[in-house]
Amino acid sequence: KAGVTQTPRYLIKTRGQQVTLSCSPISGHRSVSWYQQTPGQGLQFLFEYFSETQRNKGNFPGRFSGRQFSNSRSEMNVSTLELGDSALYLCASSLATGGPGTQYFGPGTRLLVL
Amino acid sequence: AQRVTQPEKLLSVFKGAPVELKCNYSYSGSPELFWYVQYSRQRLQLLLRHISRESIKGFTADLNKGETSFHLKKPFAQEEDSAMYYCALQPGTSYGKLTFGQGTILTVHP
Numbered sequence: 567k568a569g570v571t572q573t574p575r576y577l578i579k580t581r582g583q584q585v586t587l588s589c590s591p592i593s594g595h596r597s598v599s600w601y602q603q604t605p606g607q608g609l610q611f612l613f614e615y616f617s618e619t620q621r622n623k624g625n626f627p628g629r630f631s632g633r634q635f636s637n638s639r640s641e642m643n644v645s646t647l648e649l650g651d652s653a654l655y656l657c658a659s660s661l662a663t664g665g666p667g668t669q670y671f672g673p674g675t676r677l678l679v680l
Numbered sequence: 681a682q683r684v685t686q687p688e689k690l691l692s693v694f695k696g697a698p699v700e701l702k703c704n705y706s707y708s709g710s711p712e713l714f715w716y717v718q719y720s721r722q723r724l725q726l727l728l729r730h731i732s733r734e735s736i737k738g739f740t741a742d743l744n745k746g747e748t749s750f751h752l753k754k755p756f757a758q759e760e761d762s763a764m765y766y767c768a769l770q771p772g773t774s775y776g777k778l779t780f781g782q783g784t785i786l787t788v789h790p
Contacts, residue, residue: 569723599776608783609766614776622777656724660776668714669778671724 567593570659570672578678584645587675591638591659597621598640599669600632603654612655615640644677652679682707684769686781693757694789701752701784703741703767712770713750714778715741719763727752727765737761757788 571590579585591598599622600612611624615634632642638659644651654674660667683706693699705711715727728736730743730750741752750767767781 597776599778601778601780609778609780611777611779616776622774624777658778667775668726668729669776670726671716673723 570657570670572655572657572672572675574675575673576676576678578680579647580680581647581649583647584643585647585677586641586643587655587657587677589640589642589657589659589672591640591657592670595659595661595670596638597660597667598634598638599658599660600640600642601656601658602626603656603674604652609656612642647679649679652677682711682769682771682779684767684779684781686765686767686784688784689782690785690787692787692789695759696756699754699757699761699786699788701765701767701786703750703752703781705748705750705767705769707748707769707771710772712772713741713743714768714770715739715750715752716766716768716780717763718766724766757786759788759790762786762788 573588597616599614601609603609614622618634629645634640654676656674658669658671660669685704713730716724717727718724739754743750764783764785766783768778770778
């Protein structure tokens with residue numbers, strides 16, 4: 567099976583702009599989680615979607631949002647970008663049936679905000 | 681709220697030496713615990729999870745609920761084990777949300 571894919575792999579934006587990142591899960595996986603990775607804060611959970619519904623949300627401002635489509639693909643959006651949003655954004659997918667499942671990670675999208 | 685602590689940011693050992701990467705957690709319920717590894721220029725990947733009780737690449741980890749620890753061990757380190765290691769916790773009732781430790785960079789010298 568193909569692994570989790572994320573597009574684009576790299577992005578450069580300026581403050582105040584918005585950005586949309588995309589994640590395609592492993593075939594058959596219905597849960598998609600998003601994480602932000604920075605040198606200072608490490609890996610932090612953003613949100614998780616299952617069957618097009620957000621089930622879990624981390625402690626990030628409302629500028630960070632996401633959605634999931636019927637084919638389980640997911641997008642996350644960051645509006646009004648700030649310099650501190652520069653990070654590696656990872657998505658992970660899991661089967662999520664019968665209990666917490668193993669999450670499989672994508673390669674990430676590296677976002678630089680200037 | 682849950683928390684994962686990896687007290688060592690850096691760990692260096694020589695090839696063939698035993699290695700132990702420490703992980704302590706705080707969580708009031710029954711957690712699922714994982715070790716993830718990130719080799720240079722590769723994506724984050726699962727090394728092992730406690731519920732599987734497997735040994736992967738010679739690594740093992742035992743969940744000690746009394747000490748709330750999930751240390752990762754390998755009796756004889758190899759140079760290819762050099763990587764960043766993350767301990768992660770998933771609450772038993774909360775799908776899709778992993779809480780990660782800060783990670784430990786393991787360097788195995790020849």
